[in-house]
Amino acid sequence: MSDMKFKFTIQNYQTEAVASVVKVFAGQPFQNKLSYRRDTGTQNVQNIFNWILSDNELYMGFANAPVVLDSHQLLKNIQNVQNDNNLQTSSILAKHMGVCSLDIEMETGTGKTYVYIKTMFELNKQYGWSKFIVVVPSIAIREGVQKSFQMMQDHFMEQYGKKARFFIYNSKNLTDIDNFSSSADLSVMIINVQAFNARGKDARRIRMELDEFGSRKPIDVIAANRPIVILDEPQKMGGKKTQESLKEFNPLFTLNYSATHKEHHDLIYVLDALDAYKMKLVKKIEVKGFDIKNLRGTDGYLFLEDIVISPKKPPMARMEFEIEYEKSIKRVIRILGVDDDLFALSKNMEQYRGYHINDVDPIKGVVTFTNGIEIHIGEVLGDVSEKDIRRVQIRETIRSHFEKEKELYNRGIKTLSLFFIDKVENYRKYDEDGNEVNSEYGQMFEEEYMSIQNEYLTLFDTPYEQYLRNINVHSTHAGYFSIDKKGHKIDSKIKRGSDISDDESAYELILKDKEKLLSLDNPVRFIFSHSALREGWDNPNVFQICTLKHGGDSTTNKRQEVGRGLRICVNQSGDRMDERVLGSEVQEVNKLTVIASDGYKDFVSSLQSEIKDTLYNRPSKVTPEYFEGKRLKVGDDVITISSNQAHTVYFYLVKNDYIDEDGHVTDKYRADVENNTLATVPDKVKDIADGVHALVQGIFDEHALDGMIEDGHTTKVQENALNDNFYKKEFQTLWNYINHKWSYTVHFDSNELIQKSIKKIDEKLFVSQLQYTVTQGTQGEDWSDSGNGFVAEKRHTYKLDRGETSQVKYDLIGKIGEKTHLTRKTVVAILKGISPVRFAMFKLNPEEFISNVSRLINDEKATMIVDDITYNQTDGTYDSSIFTAEKNKDFSKSYLAKKNVQDYVFADGTAEKSIERKFAEDMDLDDKVVVYAKLPRGFQIPTPVGNYAPDWAIAFQKGTVKHIFFIAETKGTMQSINIRPIEQAKISCAKKLFNNLSTKDVVYHDVDSYQSLLNIIEDL
Structure with a gap:
C-alpha cells in the first residue's frame, strides 16, 4: 500500500469558489504569451557572447497581460459575484495591491489549496495569465503547498492537459527565477515571508545586486512578470512591513485565501465553519475534557472513565481508584456497579470510607455514592498531580482510538492519533550509547496501550484482531521532531513573536510520510510531535488529537488545534470518504475527538468563541x-x-x-x-x-454552534437492537397474530353526514376576527435602566371591520375536500346548508375558516364510520426491522427496560414519570408479564380518519398454561368526553380489528394506567 495516492474529485463548492474569481474579470480578453525583453545581466561574459550570437528569443520573457477592465467595470463585476453569492456588496474597489484585492474565505480542511491551484489553471485557460506567486507565512505551510502541487499534478493534467511548473524560492538557487521569467507555461513560485521580510542575510539577498545573478536584483526580475499574487493565510502577514514588501512584487492583482481574515478587502466567496459543518465537508468535533475536583476530607484518587451499557446487565461504571497491597499502593481500573463498596475493594483504605455506589446513571453520565458525593464522567477527584492528568489523557486517547479503529478497519480506513507535546525529552531520550529510549510519555503510552489492547483481544480470530496482534507496541508509536546534525530528535525552535516553528527537517519528515502513514501495512498509528509543529499536520486520517503540555496552556488557539484533524478521511485506495460514499453516515465515520487538557466546558466555550469571531459575514437577525x-x-x-x-x-x-x-x-x-x-x-x-x-x-444562530461540538463523555448507545425477549415463543406467537397488514371498507349515508355536519358547523364554528389594541400613556420620570420611560394609563382593543381585503384567491371547496376526503359535490351541499352568518365568517379569516370547518366535518365523519367498517387481511406483513428503523433517538428520554423486546423504551413526553414510562416500569415489575413491546410508529392500522399506531403489545401469563395477548393504548384519561372524536374513532376501529381476530387470546383496550389494564385482565 506504500504507493497509495490521494484521489481528487471535483466538488461543487470548490468549483463555485473558483468561478467566483474568474467572473470578476468577465470581459477581459484572452492574451497568451505577452513577451518582454528580459534583463539578463552584465557581469556574465557568456551572457554577452550569447547576446552576440543568438536571436532575441533567448532573452524573451513572458509576463501576465495587463487587466484591460477599468475600475468601474471591475467593481460592477465584483458586485455581481457578491450578489450571486448573497454577500454584502462593496461600495468601492480595494486596490491596495494591484488592480484589485479579492478575499476568498474557506474553512480549514475544505481544500483551499486545491481551490487556488485550480483557480490558476482556470485564469490561465480563460485569460491566458500564466505567472503566479504563492506567498505563505511559514515554512510549514510552504512545504505543504509544494506537496499539494506534487500530489495534484496528474489530477489537473487530466482536466487541463497541462502541468504547472512550480518551485520554492531559494536565494541560493537563482536559476529558478530566470526559468520562471523565460517560461511561457503556467509557472508558480512559492515563497514564505521570511525569505524576503526578515533580518537575515538570505532574506536581504532578494533586494541585492548579486554578482552570480548578473548584477541584477532578484526582486526586479520577479516584478517584471506582473505576477498574480496569492496570499495563503494573509491574516498572518498583515504587518505594515510585510505589506510594503509584497508590493515590490508588482502584482497584477491579489487573491487572499483564509478561514479567518483580519484585513478585509472585496469578499467574493464564503464557506465558513457553519457552512462546512452543515454541508458535511469536515469532520464533526467531539471533545473529551477532564475536570479536577478536589474535595475536602479526602485525598484519595478517583477517576470515572466511562459508564458501560450492556443488553445483559444494568449500567456499570469503569472507574480508577487505589488499592493498598502489602508493599505498595497501586491504581487500578475496575468495572463497578450499584452496591459496590470502594472502601472494601481498596482493602479498607480510609479515604474511601462511605464511597458505596448508590446509583449509576448512564443518561446523565454520573455515579452517586451513599455519602452524597457525585462524580461525572471525565472527573478526577482527590489528590491529583499533573502526571496523573497526562496519563488519563493518554489513556483516553488510546481508548478512543481503539473504539473508532474497530469500526473503521473493516472499511479500509487507517486510524491515526496525534499527540502534541512541549518537550521531546518528555517522550524520548537517549542513553549513554546514543540509543533512543522511552521517556515519561513513551513509557505511559506503552503501559496504557497494552492494558487497553487486552480488552479488544478475544478468543475470536477476526481480521481486526489479527491486525492488532501483528503490531508491536514499540513500533506503533513514533515521534516527528526536528533533527540535529547527529540525527537526534530535538525541540523545535520558535522564533520570538511566533507560536510555530520553521525547522525544515521536521516538516520534511512529516510531509514525506504523509501517504505512508495512511497504509494499514505501516504499523505507526500513534504520533508524537512538538506542539510548535501544529501547522505541519493536515493528515486526513487523524481522528484523535491530544495536547500534553506541562503547566497547561489556556492561550492555545483551539481552532488551530482541531484544524489539524478536520479533513475528511480517505481509505486505502485514496478515495475520500465523504457524503457521496457514506451517505448519512459521513459524520459518524468522520468524527474528530479532541482530548483536552482542560475541562469540557472551558474548551468548548473557547472553541465556540473563536468560531463565532469568524462568522462576522452572517447577519444576526431576520428583516x-x-x-x-x-x-x-x-x-x-x-x-x-x-x-x-x-x-x-x-x-x-x-x-x-x-x-x-x-x-x-x-x-x-x-x-x-x-x-x-x-x-x-x-x-x-x-x-x-x-x-x-x-x-x-x-x-447567525448561536444554537448551531452547539450542534457542531459533541461531549465525548456522553454515554454512547450505538443502536436499540432487538434482544432475546423478541425471540421468546410468547412474543413470537403474539407477533404472528398481529403483524399483518389490513385494508378496510366502510359504508355510511352521505345525506346523514351532510345534515350532521351542517348542524355541527352552525353550533360550533368560530373564526377569530382581526383586532388591534391601542395603548395610551404619558412620559414618566424614571429613566434609569430599571425604570419605565413611559407609563401606560389606558388600553382599548378594536375590531378591524374595514381591514384591507385579502387579494389571495382560495379554492374553498377544493381545500375542504382535500382535508376531509369528500367529493366536491358533498362539500358544496354542506356549505350551502350552513347559515349565512356562519358562511360570512369566511371573509373574516379564510384560512381559519377552512381549517375549522374541515375539522368539524371530520369529527362528525369519525362518529359515523365505526359501526360500518370492515377489515380485510392483505398479503403484506410487517418485518421485524420496523422496530429498529428509527435512528438518532434521544437516549436522555429513554428507559432501560427488562422485558421489552428492545433494551430501551422511548416513552412519549419528556417527564421521567410520564404515563408511558410509568406503564413500562410497572410491566417490568409484574411477574404476570412475560414480555412486551413498545410498538414502533411504523406499525400502522389504516382507518378512514388517518392511520393509527397502537402503543403496546403484551404477553401475560394467566394460570399455569394459558397466555393472554393484550394490545394497549395508553391515554391520560379514560373519559371519552376528553378525547377528540377522531381519536375516539381510531381507537374504536382498532378495537373492532383486534377483538375480531380469529383468536380469542388477543384483546385490545385503551387504558390510562397499568392498574386499569389489570382490572380488565381480571374480567377476562
Whole structure:
C-alpha cells in the first residue's frame, strides 16, 4: 500500500469558489504569451557572447497581460459575484495591491489549496495569465503547498492537459527565477515571508545586486512578470512591513485565501465553519475534557472513565481508584456497579470510607455514592498531580482510538492519533550509547496501550484482531521532531513573536510520510510531535488529537488545534470518504475527538468563541431588508427577490413563530427543519421556497454552534437492537397474530353526514376576527435602566371591520375536500346548508375558516364510520426491522427496560414519570408479564380518519398454561368526553380489528394506567 495516492474529485463548492474569481474579470480578453525583453545581466561574459550570437528569443520573457477592465467595470463585476453569492456588496474597489484585492474565505480542511491551484489553471485557460506567486507565512505551510502541487499534478493534467511548473524560492538557487521569467507555461513560485521580510542575510539577498545573478536584483526580475499574487493565510502577514514588501512584487492583482481574515478587502466567496459543518465537508468535533475536583476530607484518587451499557446487565461504571497491597499502593481500573463498596475493594483504605455506589446513571453520565458525593464522567477527584492528568489523557486517547479503529478497519480506513507535546525529552531520550529510549510519555503510552489492547483481544480470530496482534507496541508509536546534525530528535525552535516553528527537517519528515502513514501495512498509528509543529499536520486520517503540555496552556488557539484533524478521511485506495460514499453516515465515520487538557466546558466555550469571531459575514437577525435583492437560482433562471416578496417571506416567518420579536430564529423553526415539517410558504413565493429557507439558515444562530461540538463523555448507545425477549415463543406467537397488514371498507349515508355536519358547523364554528389594541400613556420620570420611560394609563382593543381585503384567491371547496376526503359535490351541499352568518365568517379569516370547518366535518365523519367498517387481511406483513428503523433517538428520554423486546423504551413526553414510562416500569415489575413491546410508529392500522399506531403489545401469563395477548393504548384519561372524536374513532376501529381476530387470546383496550389494564385482565 506504500504507493497509495490521494484521489481528487471535483466538488461543487470548490468549483463555485473558483468561478467566483474568474467572473470578476468577465470581459477581459484572452492574451497568451505577452513577451518582454528580459534583463539578463552584465557581469556574465557568456551572457554577452550569447547576446552576440543568438536571436532575441533567448532573452524573451513572458509576463501576465495587463487587466484591460477599468475600475468601474471591475467593481460592477465584483458586485455581481457578491450578489450571486448573497454577500454584502462593496461600495468601492480595494486596490491596495494591484488592480484589485479579492478575499476568498474557506474553512480549514475544505481544500483551499486545491481551490487556488485550480483557480490558476482556470485564469490561465480563460485569460491566458500564466505567472503566479504563492506567498505563505511559514515554512510549514510552504512545504505543504509544494506537496499539494506534487500530489495534484496528474489530477489537473487530466482536466487541463497541462502541468504547472512550480518551485520554492531559494536565494541560493537563482536559476529558478530566470526559468520562471523565460517560461511561457503556467509557472508558480512559492515563497514564505521570511525569505524576503526578515533580518537575515538570505532574506536581504532578494533586494541585492548579486554578482552570480548578473548584477541584477532578484526582486526586479520577479516584478517584471506582473505576477498574480496569492496570499495563503494573509491574516498572518498583515504587518505594515510585510505589506510594503509584497508590493515590490508588482502584482497584477491579489487573491487572499483564509478561514479567518483580519484585513478585509472585496469578499467574493464564503464557506465558513457553519457552512462546512452543515454541508458535511469536515469532520464533526467531539471533545473529551477532564475536570479536577478536589474535595475536602479526602485525598484519595478517583477517576470515572466511562459508564458501560450492556443488553445483559444494568449500567456499570469503569472507574480508577487505589488499592493498598502489602508493599505498595497501586491504581487500578475496575468495572463497578450499584452496591459496590470502594472502601472494601481498596482493602479498607480510609479515604474511601462511605464511597458505596448508590446509583449509576448512564443518561446523565454520573455515579452517586451513599455519602452524597457525585462524580461525572471525565472527573478526577482527590489528590491529583499533573502526571496523573497526562496519563488519563493518554489513556483516553488510546481508548478512543481503539473504539473508532474497530469500526473503521473493516472499511479500509487507517486510524491515526496525534499527540502534541512541549518537550521531546518528555517522550524520548537517549542513553549513554546514543540509543533512543522511552521517556515519561513513551513509557505511559506503552503501559496504557497494552492494558487497553487486552480488552479488544478475544478468543475470536477476526481480521481486526489479527491486525492488532501483528503490531508491536514499540513500533506503533513514533515521534516527528526536528533533527540535529547527529540525527537526534530535538525541540523545535520558535522564533520570538511566533507560536510555530520553521525547522525544515521536521516538516520534511512529516510531509514525506504523509501517504505512508495512511497504509494499514505501516504499523505507526500513534504520533508524537512538538506542539510548535501544529501547522505541519493536515493528515486526513487523524481522528484523535491530544495536547500534553506541562503547566497547561489556556492561550492555545483551539481552532488551530482541531484544524489539524478536520479533513475528511480517505481509505486505502485514496478515495475520500465523504457524503457521496457514506451517505448519512459521513459524520459518524468522520468524527474528530479532541482530548483536552482542560475541562469540557472551558474548551468548548473557547472553541465556540473563536468560531463565532469568524462568522462576522452572517447577519444576526431576520428583516425584510435581508431578503430584498437577494439572488436565487431556480432551475436555469436566477430570480431576484423583490421588496414585495421580501415582506411576504418576513410575515410568513412571523406568522409561523419561526422568528421572535427581535428577528432571531426560534426553536420551532429549528425543530421543523429537523423534522421536515416546515409550514408551506405563501403562493407568491412558492417558487423560491428552497432558496428562502437557505437564506434563513444563513442567519447567525448561536444554537448551531452547539450542534457542531459533541461531549465525548456522553454515554454512547450505538443502536436499540432487538434482544432475546423478541425471540421468546410468547412474543413470537403474539407477533404472528398481529403483524399483518389490513385494508378496510366502510359504508355510511352521505345525506346523514351532510345534515350532521351542517348542524355541527352552525353550533360550533368560530373564526377569530382581526383586532388591534391601542395603548395610551404619558412620559414618566424614571429613566434609569430599571425604570419605565413611559407609563401606560389606558388600553382599548378594536375590531378591524374595514381591514384591507385579502387579494389571495382560495379554492374553498377544493381545500375542504382535500382535508376531509369528500367529493366536491358533498362539500358544496354542506356549505350551502350552513347559515349565512356562519358562511360570512369566511371573509373574516379564510384560512381559519377552512381549517375549522374541515375539522368539524371530520369529527362528525369519525362518529359515523365505526359501526360500518370492515377489515380485510392483505398479503403484506410487517418485518421485524420496523422496530429498529428509527435512528438518532434521544437516549436522555429513554428507559432501560427488562422485558421489552428492545433494551430501551422511548416513552412519549419528556417527564421521567410520564404515563408511558410509568406503564413500562410497572410491566417490568409484574411477574404476570412475560414480555412486551413498545410498538414502533411504523406499525400502522389504516382507518378512514388517518392511520393509527397502537402503543403496546403484551404477553401475560394467566394460570399455569394459558397466555393472554393484550394490545394497549395508553391515554391520560379514560373519559371519552376528553378525547377528540377522531381519536375516539381510531381507537374504536382498532378495537373492532383486534377483538375480531380469529383468536380469542388477543384483546385490545385503551387504558390510562397499568392498574386499569389489570382490572380488565381480571374480567377476562
